Amino acid sequence: MLGYVGRRLLMAIPILFGVSIVIFITIKIIPGDPVASLLGPTGSPEARAALTERLGLNEPWPVQYVTWLGHTLTGDLGTSIARRSDVAPMVLDALMNTLILSAAAAVIAIVLGVAVGALMALRRTGILARLGNALALFSISVPQYSIGLLLIIYLAAGAGLFPVSGMYNPNGDGGFVDLFNHLILPAVTAALVPAGIIARMFRSSVLDVMSMDFVEALTSRGLSHRRVMVHAFHNTVPSLLTVAGLQIGYLLGGVIFVEAVFAWPGIGLLVYQSITQRDLPVIQAGVLVSALAFVVLNLVVDALHGLVDPRIRA
Amino acid sequence: MTATIEASPNAVPGSGAAPTTAPRRRRRMTVSARIAAGVVALIVLVAIVGPLLVGDPNAGDAARRLLPAGSAGHILGTDGQGRDVFARLIDGTRLSLLAGLVPVLFAAVVGTTLGVTAGLSGKWGHRAIMRTLDVFYAFPAVLLAIAIAAALGSGISNSIIALAVILVPPVARVAETETRRLADLDYMDAARASGASRLAIATRQVLPNVAPPVVVYCTALIGLSIVYAAGLSFLGLGVSPPTAEWGLMVSDHTQYIYTAPFLAAIPALAILVASVAFNVLGDGLRDLLDVRSEARA
Numbered sequence: 169m170l171g172y173v174g175r176r177l178l179m180a181i182p183i184l185f186g187v188s189i190v191i192f193i194t195i196k197i198i199p200g201d202p203v204a205s206l207l208g209p210t211g212s213p214e215a216r217a218a219l220t221e222r223l224g225l226n227e228p229w230p231v232q233y234v235t236w237l238g239h240t241l242t243g244d245l246g247t248s249i250a251r252r253s254d255v256a257p258m259v260l261d262a263l264m265n266t267l268i269l270s271a272a273a274a275v276i277a278i279v280l281g282v283a284v285g286a287l288m289a290l291r292r293t294g295i296l297a298r299l300g301n302a303l304a305l306f307s308i309s310v311p312q313y314s315i316g317l318l319l320i321i322y323l324a325a326g327a328g329l330f331p332v333s334g335m336y337n338p339n340g341d342g343g344f345v346d347l348f349n350h351l352i353l354p355a356v357t358a359a360l361v362p363a364g365i366i367a368r369m370f371r372s373s374v375l376d377v378m379s380m381d382f383v384e385a386l387t388s389r390g391l392s393h394r395r396v397m398v399h400a401f402h403n404t405v406p407s408l409l410t411v412a413g414l415q416i417g418y419l420l421g422g423v424i425f426v427e428a429v430f431a432w433p434g435i436g437l438l439v440y441q442s443i444t445q446r447d448l449p450v451i452q453a454g455v456l457v458s459a460l461a462f463v464v465l466n467l468v469v470d471a472l473h474g475l476v477d478p479r480i481r482a
Numbered sequence: 483m484t485a486t487i488e489a490s491p492n493a494v495p496g497s498g499a500a501p502t503t504a505p506r507r508r509r510r511m512t513v514s515a516r517i518a519a520g521v522v523a524l525i526v527l528v529a530i531v532g533p534l535l536v537g538d539p540n541a542g543d544a545a546r547r548l549l550p551a552g553s554a555g556h557i558l559g560t561d562g563q564g565r566d567v568f569a570r571l572i573d574g575t576r577l578s579l580l581a582g583l584v585p586v587l588f589a590a591v592v593g594t595t596l597g598v599t600a601g602l603s604g605k606w607g608h609r610a611i612m613r614t615l616d617v618f619y620a621f622p623a624v625l626l627a628i629a630i631a632a633a634l635g636s637g638i639s640n641s642i643i644a645l646a647v648i649l650v651p652p653v654a655r656v657a658e659t660e661t662r663r664l665a666d667l668d669y670m671d672a673a674r675a676s677g678a679s680r681l682a683i684a685t686r687q688v689l690p691n692v693a694p695p696v697v698v699y700c701t702a703l704i705g706l707s708i709v710y711a712a713g714l715s716f717l718g719l720g721v722s723p724p725t726a727e728w729g730l731m732v733s734d735h736t737q738y739i740y741t742a743p744f745l746a747a748i749p750a751l752a753i754l755v756a757s758v759a760f761n762v763l764g765d766g767l768r769d770l771l772d773v774r775s776e777a778r779a
Contacts, residue, residue, distance in 0.1 A: 184620070186613075186614070186620070190621070194629055195633070305758065305761060308761060309705055309754060311712060311713065311732075311750055312713075313716050313732060314747065314751075317736060317739060317750070318747065320739065321739055321740075321743045418623065418624075420622045420625070421622020421623060421624040421626070422622070422624050424624060424628065425624075439628060439632075440717055443628070443632045448632070451628075455625050455628075455629040459626075462620060462621065462622050466620075
């Protein structure tokens with residue numbers, strides 16, 4: 169098992185190396201002059217030359233890449249152009265908030281997705297199955313920003329059941345209840361798409377397992393339907409783990425729309441605000457940190473996968 | 483709307499069926515898939531002729547702003563600048579559809595080329611291509627698109643490039659899986675033994691068999707791509723105002739959410755309908771090609 173996890177860790181290194189190159193290239197293709205945007209229109213030629221020298225922008229690209237990578241690895245993610253402060257603490261705070269939102273959304277998505285998926289697999293005809301199918305399809309197709317807006321209009325602003333935006337009440341105690349109230353609507357909104365995908369995948373995975381020979385064998389040995397189902401569900405865990413892991417990972421990116429609509433102070437909102445300010449160091453750092461979290465999450469899923477399915481470790 | 487672009491081998495239609503030996507049987511699409519095909523055809527028709535039929539989508543009358551739906555001369559009312567919402571919705575169909583469709587077309591061509599090449603190459607060629615694509619899987623897709631679009635600057639062509647980049651890897655993976663499956667079949671040995679060149683094998687033997695699953699997969703991607711493209715506009719990374727486009731309209735109308743809540747729902751509904759239609763059509767096409775689902779049903 170340890171060897172398996174070690175192999176997966178080793179495989180992540182070239183991936184992360186590639187990720188760093190892709191992000192470096194996106195920094196470099198940006199039109200415009202970073203020196204000019206840092207100095208503003210009043211910068212003298214001497215100041216420009218000094219800053220260019222200090223940022224290492226007169227070096228060849230490979231040298232710049234190595235320097236940039238070194239800074240990134242030591243936790244120096246640069247300086248925000250718009251906020252004039254270090255990017256790293258800003259991005260880490262935002263990442264924590266995004267992880268809270270993603271975790272809540274993941275719980276909702278998995279519970280909802282498994283329930284609806286199981287229902288669709290066990291009752292394959294009839295009104296409930298059709299309803300489940302339509303719901304899953306709807307939730308996959310729906311643009312999250314519009315559902316978020318509708319929830320705000322009717323449940324938050326209209327009925328006053330939930331706070332409209334933010335993470336804590338500015339006048340509140342900042343406690344768990346406050347956080348929970350602010351969390352519900354964005355978490356439900358973010359959970360919709362993954363819930364639909366999990367439901368559809370879980371349905372076909374249950375049907376796949378149910379058509380396997382061992383189910384017939386167990387039934388013919390006289391096991392009760394309930395006991396057979398327990399064995400069948402046990403065999404759906406690996407594929408459920410894969411799809412749930414993927415979906416949680418995608419939540420990290422997809423929550424940007426939810427965060428923008430609900431003003432949830434996570435990576436997505438940070439990146440969104442930085443887009444309007446063209447604050448590229450923050451955008452790059454946000455994407456880098458999300459990709460890192462994504463890779464780590466995939467490693468965890470792989471490890472769990474190996475734990476529940478011994479065949480994979482080989 | 484993050485997620486459906488992962489290419490699981492299970493999702494590849496037609497897997498397990500020999501391409502030439504399976505008995506041809508007439509199968510028909512489900513009713514819902516046929517309705518979806520009708521809706522898609524209608525959207526395409528509106529995109530082509532719609533802008534010619536409605537008036538200037540940017541003509542606004544400040545005195546007639548935020549009129550409710552059903553007002554005289556404005557069937558869906560007017561927006562915050564007094565512009566006719568119906569005209570903007572119809573006019574915006576063309577751009578919204580193009581912004582979603584073009585990245586998928588691009589990804590279909592590039593992704594298939596990469597996937598087939600990887601599937602037919604030796605160990606190292608295969609590794610080089612697939613491991614490079616793996617890097618793109620390490621990013622949350624939407625965020626990567628946003629980063630690329632933000633780096634290139636706003637504008638519809640940049641949003642199309644950004645979406646195309648994130649859609650290529652999953653298409654390539656579908657094409658590669660399919661190609662590897664074909665490579666083991668007898669008729670490929672026959673083609674090789676007959677002295678056909680690699681290019682001839684790729685285009686004559688592999689491509690016709692890889693194309694159907696790729697087309698099905700891409701149809702399902704269009705709905706997603708439309709939602710993403712509108713999302714980029716919503717964030718200010720797509721078309722620039724005052725162009726009529728659905729995502730931009732949602733973002734435009736959001737500021738009147740308390741005074742005219744339905745306004746933001748209208749373009750959002752258009753995005754939803756287009757996305758559902760392409761997704762249902764994709765499902766229907768997959769069922770049509772997928773031998774396994776029939777065996778199960």
